Amino acid sequence: MTAVLPPIPELGHLALWLALAAALVQAVAPWHARLGQAAAPAAAAQGLLVLGAFVALGWAFLVSDFSVELVTANSHTMKPTLYKLTGIWANHEGSMLLWVLILALAGLLVALMPAPLGPAFRARALGVAGMVSAGFLAFLLLASNPFTRIEPAPTEGRGLNPLLQDPGLAFHPPTLYVGYVGLVVAFALAVAALLEGRVSSDWARATRPWVAGAWAFLTLGIALGAWWAYYELGWGGWWFWDPVENAALMPWLVATALLHSIRVLETRGALPNWTLMLAILGFALSMLGTFIVRSGVLSSVHAFAVDPTRGLFLLVLLAGLTGGAFLVWALKAPRIAEGARFAAFSREGSLVLNNLLLLALLSIVLVGTLYPLALEGVSGRQISVGPPYFNATTLPIVLGLAVLMGVGPLLAWKRNPRPGFVRRLWPPLAAALAFGLIGLALGLKTVLAVLGFAAAGWLIVASLLPFVGRRRVPTFLALGTAIAHLGAGLALLGATASGALQREALVSLRVGDGFAVGGLEVRLYDVGPVAGPNWTALEATLHVSRDGRPVATLTPQSRTYTTPPMETTEAGIVGWRGGDLYAALGKPDGSGRWQIHFWIKPLVHLLWVGAVLMATGAAVAAGGRARMAWPGRARPLVSRPVPVPAE
Amino acid sequence: MAGKLAPRHQRLVLAGSAAFALVGAGLLALPALEDKGTFFYAPSDLVRKRPPAGERIRLGGLVKPGSVFRQDDGLTLAFVVTDGSQETHVRYTGLVPDLFREGQGVVATGRLLPDGRFQAEELLAKHDENYMPPEVAKSLRPTGSPAS
């Protein structure tokens, strides 16, 4: 007789328990004199074990093993294969497993890569990461086991929420989690540095790629979420200041601040304690984000199962890990050497101001997100804080940041600018004026929108200035900074234009009828049924023309999914002149007329282009102070040995 | 333009401005919360303490079965929101959300008209396993419950 293997889900479950054991070894070993070397192998083992568990769960989803409760609750044999796989993390347990997997793989990566700060330091950083891993593995196994079996197994699953059967949302969580995990690594490196009491330019150089990578992925993840909301929800907007959106935005704000302050530490050796504090804060806020999303304390448009036990577990993890780290910071930070001094209008000064503005933004978003909870606790009144509050409070600061982003990279390190400096600002000032006037000519109504146009023009031109009239090949850092700032400028322009210059029409039409909006004629050509793999839909065909010439054909749908039964709105979107024509179809009401909501969204593509440029810029900047090898110019990729410029 | 500060002073200035950015910005934002936030009302709340007409509020409850009518323009929807004891007439012009259905929970953002009806600008209907937006679930409980 052949030996009977236990079912694959049981193997996955076992792998998770073994991974927890490995994580505990990884967390404990570095603090022991002789066991220190065990941390790296333990991290590697943990990485492989969690990978094994994840593959086991993936297998269960792929072959529709309905003896696993999670598969039954979230999958269906008729579901397209791609969404069977993305269904792994389109639920609480699976998404936490994905989070742990990415963290474990990061640990594996750290364990396999050379240790720039020495093996002992690496062991300590791995130890801190091991504590985080162990906490989340315990959370998985005790409060959110993805491998829970049901006996007898059902013959069919209940399917996945159709809103989640979408490429934008399928890859939104993994992207965001890679970002969060990058922040965990930065956190681990910061705590290890605090414990060793040595924070140097070297530490900053070793840590900055992780922060830059984390920031790039957070940016992409948030952009993917916004993109999904934009085309899937059919409301014509891309950011709603929902608590779940804010939960992702807050760590991004801190990561942005950290990315800039670590630059100061790397180049000038200044702001060591501040940078370490930000590294801990970034981790704290990514934990807070996980808590907000998973505990259900805040009501949100996004539906997630509510379980107070899970919330409590996450809260204890959050308080324990970040509380411990802040305690270490409070005790050890005074022993870290003072930072180097700098003048107020130096590069450092601008980066400090950047950090302060970002923290102010963070504070405003945090207060707005938690206020409904506080008010209900105190007075029992229910309030919802939405775009009116957030737009009024954050947009002026965002404009200030845009101005600062333009001027900062032009300033010199350490000293105030030389007298002729203001002359360099003429081109961006002229661009600001020009953009503002163009915006006015296009029909901008509010001061804020005009300022948004002007700030975007300023930033777009200013971000290119450092290369004007320079013969030297730029460093990766300077080039990446410029790309990211250019992306921010384009995103600002896209956000302002798509909001302030949008045209919309809400009409009820019979087939053959038409209407005019923003200089375009739109005609309802047909409404008919269409079918997909697990849905059927009514699809409207809209012909859009301008001065008699066809511009685009839009096909918005009102979809009905079979498992689970659910109706969704699929917007019809066609790009036009850097923006979108966007239409949503109402449900049939039996009157023979069809409700159509039609938008013209100018320049909305710049938002997505901007986000991609920002992420690309961060990736390029991770290349550091090396200079690029220009084609045809033999210039080796070497970094200059001493990063502190002689003045 | 300021010269360089002594290290201690530089640190003091940095710490102080950081604390201000974090705490001060939050405090400065508080008045805006009361001003810009939208309070939540159930139909019974509207009877008990009526908000000034024109103030942006959120109204939550169940869509009364049989109360939903579409007006002649083909776009405006009229329906009744109930919390079991009181009712509010609501009008809404726009596309109806996917999950909007008679007998189900709904949260409408908009303004109360002088005649007591509610003009909604935004409708939010949602169901997860509990088939209720959380605010609606909450609003349905504390409404005037006579002692048993």
Add this chain to the structure above:
Amino acid sequence: MTVSRILPLVLLAALATFLGLNLGRPQQATVRSAMVGKPAPAFALPGLAGEPGLRQADLATGRPVLVNLFASWCLPCRVEAPQLAALRRAGVVIHGIALRDRPEDVAAFLARHGNPFGRIGLDADGRVAVGFGSSGVPETFLIDGQGIIRAQHIGEIRPEDVPKILKELRRWG
């Protein structure tokens, strides 16, 4: 300078306390609805094929009964099936109202998860559920012998809720 050093810790402690306190008030627990203390609404619902339905008159029989609002599409309803069965074994009369459901789906649901119900009414458009002041499924109402709604349980009945519900039933019996 020590103040600024412990500022992060203080803010974190405040935040964690605040969130922890708010975790303690979740949805569950027996909460009175607007209809508690009032007579059950007048209604007459059809039943499954070949079975009697459920009417208001079925509720006022001189002894307390439970009315459970459920649906075949509702996940927590499956979770509470064992608890309903336990109440049934304890001698409690439970009537069911299936919300916005098709008869064949209800029959399949009962075949799969057990049928603890005395009578079952099909509330196809949800009117009766609204009449009870119900906010969703699953929900369970306690009706006393005179047909007055005495208690409402929102969400699924968890194992620890069974003794509480039995105690309530004795109170009104």
